[in-house]
Amino acid sequence: MFESLTQRLSGTMERLRGRGRLTEENIREATREVRIALLEADVALPVVQALIERIKVRAVGQEVLKSLTPGQALIKVVRDELTAVMGAQATELDLNVPAPAVILMAGLQGAGKTTTVGKLAKHLKERRKKKVMVVSADVYRPAAIEQLRTLAAQVDVPFFASDASQKPVDIVRAAIDDARRSYVDVLIVDTAGRLAIDEAMMAEIKALHAAVDPVETLFVVDAMTGQDAANTAKAFSEALPLTGVVLTKTDGDARGGAALSVRYITGRPIKFIGTGEKVDGLDVFHPDRVASRILDMGDVLSLVEQVEQQVDKDKAQKLAEKVAKGKKFDLNDMREQLDQMQNMGGIAGLMDKLPGIGQVPEHMKQQVTGKEVPRMIAIINSMTKKERRNPALLNGSRRARIARGSGTTPADVNRLMKQYLQMEKMMGKMARGGMKGMMRGLQGMMGGRGGGMPFR
Template identity: 55%
Template sequence: MAFEGLADRLQNTIKKITGKGKVSEQDVKEMTREVRLALLEADVNFKVVKDLIKRIKERAIGQEVLESLTPGQQVIKVVKEELAELMGGEQSKIAVANKPPTVIMMVGLQGAGKTTTTGKLANLLRKKHNRNPMLVAADVYRPAAINQLETLGSQLDLPVFSLGTEANPVDIANQAIEKAKEEHHDYVIIDTAGRLHIDENLMGELQEIKQSVNPDEVFLVVDSMTGQDAVNVAESFDEQLDVTGVVLTKLDGDTRGGAALSIRAVTGKPIKFAGMGEKLDQLEAFHPERMASRILGMGDVLSLIEKAETQVDEKKAKEMEEKIKSMSFTFEDFLEQMDQVKNMGPLDELINMMPGANKMKGMKNLQVDDKQLSHVEAIIQSMTQQERVEPSVINASRKKRIAKGSGTSVSQVNRLLKQFEEMKKMMKQMTSPKKGKKRGMNFPFM
């Protein structure tokens, strides 16, 4: 999870104050001291930390908190609100052109993940917002950049405009926009050149492109694993190009998270998107409030639901609910559900989005072993069609055959059969009417 070290420290710190019936000024001071240390360790800018702690203290020591019925809870609310405000307060959406196409210029240093992020953003716009984007290969210096973007375009079935490595990047951008108008593309995303470090030539070229095409957005792609350097890079690019938003990459990695918490406060520019993995569908709109909730272990139900909605066919979900109610849910259905869950992202990341999951026994720092999931799939795939639909026919000799075919043991096959029956009963209970109210199954997984 993003901000893992920071999240652990903050959650342990605020846990001490949550259950208190009364909170003294001294309690607040001790908590804010711990919060300050946690943020500094996470590589958050010193001035940013100082200002944040000052605001938290002022609010937490105020009358509304110390004299409230649940002072501990109120302090946590204050910390969450101030963390969210630090990261921008509310989601910042893409500015849309009055007349299509909306032009987005992607800038950043080499190695930050700019070209991949360009493809991810186009994919997100098409899948989630039903847009028709065009990608533009305007990085004529890095030999593999054009090929990389064309490969991404092929994988995503999206058009890529390119004039090769000999053309002028300004001409490429202008001709691409004309082509997009002809072909009725509503978004043009320009992948510009990067460098290993900021230099005059790079900035001069980017300024020329910006002046020529007048983009609706200039997105700076920043590697969140570079810590304070990311903030320095953001300041430099913003000075020269007046960027309109930041896209953080590798936010799923072993990052201390300081860049994300500092960039908005230092540059005043919103974080628009965050890369949460290497797959082409692992780019998310950045929601400061949801991220603050995740950091403080409060979960992120809205993002979880959104992930589910992108992967679940409503008609199929209804059919699945009927099968569960009638106890006709089979191993075939189970395989289908597993695929949908896997498409939503790593299971441990999904669990972290559930409120209170960090407090549940065995859930804290849960590492889901992909091998175990592969074993389950292999066992089901080694069953005959009849066995998948009617597991009751699986006798001892069939179990041996399934175990041999899946490279597992008979005890593993027995365990899966037992768990499957228990799960069916549990799912049946969850969809049964209770006290006159009907409770529907809304998630595509068990």
């Protein structure tokens, strides 16, 4: 998300960063570029106008023109105002009510509502340690009920059975009773969607809301619909007392207009953003971190959280102990590290959180396809156990055999071995010099870019 906006804004911001002095003319020029970038990103016009006006007022005042580093001060103003328009800070779900806390999910058909129910169940179970139950009140699509049953099994949460012959209100009331008896903390209700907003749909969901009195009513909307996402959310917020919005399919939205428009137009916070079809593709929406990513400052905090949640700490500890004892880092260890990286979404999944990624030429970013890490793992898997333990055995004929076995080229195998030697050297420095040694090793790896991106 935001790729095109980041590319456009990061160039503008970079030109300002080094300016020793800014004038009102510079600021006018910069805000004009910001305006065009926002409109191209499909941000709603009222949002663009309000945002630009607030940036101008702060920029031409004392805050920027009298600053010692005016270029950087203006960048901070743009970041602050982007954050403010998206809601200033992350908004948690309010679950501080007598159990079960009912979460009602609303939205149009095809927005990813049912998948989001499964993702949210996993999020609440793993990160907030809640006992979660899910139920489908979508009596018009039996396939939706079966889809939710499958998702519930995947994330290992109870599923309350329902069928198309029942009334939605009866289904949910029965589910609440069952959740109470089962000491469930949170009940997530999937509701019926339509292809467009209509009176019958609104009347039904209003009746359902009145009957079950949910603590949270979340509107699920497809980010790729841009301004329409904000307008649809507004229509729902006028009919229902929404408590928040979930933006789905953000990985397919290069513009990001929906994220910048929804909060301003609806007055409701974006609580989560969803990516992909996998059940772990749901993140808490942090406006400040997103603003940093838009301005190409990266999102290191989210990266750290991702590492903490998804890295196998036992394996990391074993590797640390092995290195500390002076044992050689081998290709089995490298494969473990690559597996961990793949669990975090591979190179492509981590790239957008890195500072300065907007300055990387587009043709280089396009070379990162998501296949790099699986290909490296396939090469290591084509080696014998003896070769993995002792990489020095890998002469030309063995490398040719490994390339054939993994469906790659000898050049790919050579590139992997070059990266292995860099990692092995870094681990050696870590063992000899502790943390300082490790930092020197990292600098060595990054200094020359290690021959560029893997498999470019």
